[in-house]
Amino acid sequence: MELGIGIGWRPEIADEVEALTGVDWVEAVAENLCADHLPDSLVRLRERGVRVVPHGVALGLGGADRPDPVRLASLAARAELLGAPLVTEHIAFVRAGGPLTASPRLEAGHLLPVPRTWDALDVLCENVRIAQDSLPVPLALENIAALITWPGEELTEGQFLAELVERTGVRLLIDVANLHTNHVNLGQDPAKALDELPVEAIAYVHVAGGVERNGVWHDTHAHPVTAPVLQVLAELRSRVDPPGVLLERDDAFPPAAELAAELDAIRATLRRAAPPADPRPTTPRDAARDGDDAGVGVGVGVGVSESDGDDAGNGVGDGGRAPAAPVPAGTRDRTAVAQTALLSALVAGTPAPEGFDHRRLRVQSRALAAKRADVVAKVAPELPEILGDGYRAAFLAYAGGRPMSGGYRRDALDFAEHVLIAGGPADPVARRRLTYWWQDRSGARPPRRTTRLVRAARAALVGK
Numbered sequence: 001m002e003l004g005i006g007i008g009w010r011p012e013i014a015d016e017v018e019a020l021t022g023v024d025w026v027e028a029v030a031e032n033l034c035a036d037h038l039p040d041s042l043v044r045l046r047e048r049g050v051r052v053v054p055h056g057v058a059l060g061l062g063g064a065d066r067p068d069p070v071r072l073a074s075l076a077a078r079a080e081l082l083g084a085p086l087v088t089e090h091i092a093f094v095r096a097g098g099p100l101t102a103s104p105r106l107e108a109g110h111l112l113p114v115p116r117t118w119d120a121l122d123v124l125c126e127n128v129r130i131a132q133d134s135l136p137v138p139l140a141l142e143n144i145a146a147l148i149t150w151p152g153e154e155l156t157e158g159q160f161l162a163e164l165v166e167r168t169g170v171r172l173l174i175d176v177a178n179l180h181t182n183h184v185n186l187g188q189d190p191a192k193a194l195d196e197l198p199v200e201a202i203a204y205v206h207v208a209g210g211v212e213r214n215g216v217w218h219d220t221h222a223h224p225v226t227a228p229v230l231q232v233l234a235e236l237r238s239r240v241d242p243p244g245v246l247l248e249r250d251d252a253f254p255p256a257a258e259l260a261a262e263l264d265a266i267r268a269t270l271r272r273a274a275p276p277a278d279p280r281p282t283t284p285r286d287a288a289r290d291g292d293d294a295g296v297g298v299g300v301g302v303g304v305s306e307s308d309g310d311d312a313g314n315g316v317g318d319g320g321r322a323p324a325a326p327v328p329a330g331t332r333d334r335t336a337v338a339q340t341a342l343l344s345a346l347v348a349g350t351p352a353p354e355g356f357d358h359r360r361l362r363v364q365s366r367a368l369a370a371k372r373a374d375v376v377a378k379v380a381p382e383l384p385e386i387l388g389d390g391y392r393a394a395f396l397a398y399a400g401g402r403p404m405s406g407g408y409r410r411d412a413l414d415f416a417e418h419v420l421i422a423g424g425p426a427d428p429v430a431r432r433r434l435t436y437w438w439q440d441r442s443g444a445r446p447p448r449r450t451t452r453l454v455r456a457a458r459a460a461l462v463g464k
Contacts, residue, residue, distance in 0.1 A: 001085050003051065003204055003244025005263060010249070014041035016256040022263065023050065027246055030054035030087070035077045042082070052082045053204075056089040061127045061141070062114035063093035064100055064336035072134040079137050086138040086203060088173045089131070091124065091164070096343040100336035106343045107404040109372050109411075115150035115338070116160040122327045123335050125167045132170065140171035140203035145181035145210075145219035147364045151355025157188060158196025165201045167325075172197065174242075175206035176232040177219055184217035190232045194239055204244030207233055207266055216363055221250035225262050233266065234273035245270065251374075347403040369399040372411060380412035386433045387425055394419060413442050 004024030009017050017026060018041055026045060033039075033054065042052055056075050059067055079087045092111035097103040114120045132139050141164070143157065155163065161172060174197070179190040207230070209223035225247070236242065247262055344350040346365045352358050373395040377384045384391040398418050404411050416438040425431050 001243060003053075003085075003246075005267060006053075006204075006244060006246040007259065007263065008055075008246060008248045008250070009042065009045070009052070010253070011039065011041075013249070013253045013256075013259070014039065016253075016259060017041070018044060019256060020260055020263070022267075025051040025053065025244065025246075027053045027055045027088075027248075028082075030056040030075050030078045031058050033078050033081075035074060035081065038081060046083070051085060053084050054078045054082055054087050056087065057111070058094060059089050059131065060092065060094040061089055061131060062091055062120065062124050063095060063127070064123060064332050064339055065095075065098065067127050067130050067134070069134070072131060076135050079135060084137055086140055086171070087135055088140045088142060088203070090142045090144050091161075092144045093339050093343075096336065096340040098336075100333055101340045103340060104403075105405055106340065106347060107406065108343055108347065108368060109375065109404050109408070110368050111144045112339075112343065112346075113144060113146040113148065113150065116153040116155040116157065117150075118154060119331050119335055121155070121160060121163055121167075122325075122331050125164060125325075126327045128164070128168045128170050132168065138171060138203075140173045142173035142175055142206065143178050145175070145178040145185075145217075147185055147216065147367065148356065148360045149186050156193065156196060157182070158193040161193075161197045165198050170201075171203040172201045173204055173206060174202050174236065175208070176236060177206065177208040177210060177225070177229045177248075180226075180229045180232050181210060181217045181219045184212065184215075191235055194236055199236070199240040202236075202240060202242050204246060205233065205236065205242045206246055206248050208248040218367070221248050222252040224254075224258070225265065230265060230269045233269050237270050237273035238275065241274070344403075347399075349400065369396050372399050372404060372408070375408045376412045376415060379408045380416075382437050383412060383416065383434075386430050386437065387419070388430075390425065394424065413438065417442070 005022060006025040006027060007017055007020065007023055009026040009028045011032075017023065026042075028042065033042075038046075046052060054075065059071055059075065061067060075087055075089075078084075090111050091114060093108070093114055094111060095105060095107050098105045114124060128139070128141070143161065164170060165172065176190070179188075179193055182188045183190050207225055208219065208221045209225045209229070210217055210219045210221075211223045212218070233245070245266055247259070247266060249259065338353070341350070341353045342356070345352045345356075345361060346368055352361050373392055376395065377391065387394060395415055398415050402414065402418065416434055419425065420431070420435060420438060425434060
């Protein structure tokens with residue numbers, strides 16, 4: 001199925017996305033959508049014929065545990081609500097610990113790399129099969145950016161992805177910005193990865209911006225797309241005509257004109273890098289202008305065409321999927337122990353596992369804590385308002401000794417409680433405001449309307 005040129009839909013730029021011309025489809029973070037209704041902006045886009053693809057970030061298919069049935073059902077519900085042609089997730093783990101290691105559950109709050117080993121591949125393939133069987137549409141998986149690499153890896157990134165596709169028939173979401181990130185941070189050659197991976201399995205491509213600090217590339221999605229990232233996109237286009245290419249932006253959103261300019265740069269890169277013998281237009285919109293039928297689709301993008309009917313409903317069709325093989329005994333346990341040791345070192349300050357670069361682990365640990373601070377400030381904006389300039393330092397000090405064990409809203413409550421127990425904030429007015437905020441949200445059930453009004457009035461009086 002041909003997708004064309006798209007952009008990541010985010011609530012902060014919903015109006016700008018609707019106003020952009022030449023956008024064929026959008027991608028929305030699945031966990032940020034309600035399961036029973038869509039934001040008005042997405043409804044309007046769908047009414048205009050713009051496809052919407054849900055992009056998951058919380059399954060952790062590379063983790064030692066089998067996928068959570070509740071999370072899978074939630075992702076499936078969003079795919080059905082959107083009428084999506086496919087769903088996407090990441091080749092990563094996001095949590096560790098729990099029953100397999102008889103240790104507390106730890107949440108990374110971020111996508112962490114799986115080791116490119118046969119053990120990790122066995123676990124990932126079984127988890128992918130479980131996900132495929134639970135989803136109503138095909139699944140595509142994204143390569144991630146990394147600051148660290150595992151010792152003792154047995155496969156390159158391209159080999160790992162090729163083997164994953166061969167075993168499961170899953171499609172690929174190739175992020176060229178992540179290939180560039182891994183080139184800068186880990187010395188991995190993007191061209192070699194593209195040579196080794198099965199480009200015919202690509203469902204679509206991500207393009208995003210980042211920034212280099214002290215020799216480390218940070219895949220921020222909050223900066224403009226750079227020329228080296230567009231060069232990786234050109235390398236990919238020289239090998240295959242991707243069914244879709246999407247611009248990602250998650251923070252520090254620029255004006256609509258800058259987003260449009262980045263989309264134009266992507267289109268220009270695809271045109272320039274297309275092999276001379278390939279007469280096909282870059283997008284379905286170009287095809288319509290040229291009066292041919294290229295917009296119908298090429299049959300490889302997500303493994304099904306619109307005529308595949310019921311075969312598309314099982315999430316994989318035939319997809320080249322090999323017969324299932326059980327994960328060898330002990331493989332999940334070994335994976336669980338290794339991932340828990342790494343995540344504990346990153347978020348709980350335990351000793352670094354043998355073979356890891358300690359400096360890189362410190363960089364990754366600081367990045368995880370900084371991301372927690374940023375996301376908590378978004379989900380609970382009252383906290384930086386109440387704590388003022390002291391918010392970030394207080395949160396980073398808290399995060400250094402308190403791993404995240406639930407979602408970000410739980411993390412916000414735990415942080416506020418931590419500050420209060422420690423006797424902060426020093427300002428009595430701020431302390432009362434923080435106390436009321438925590439009380440309003442920490443009960444077994446939300447306070448009734450009368451209680452909220454009384455507390456709001458009391459807080460207003462305190463603030464005077």
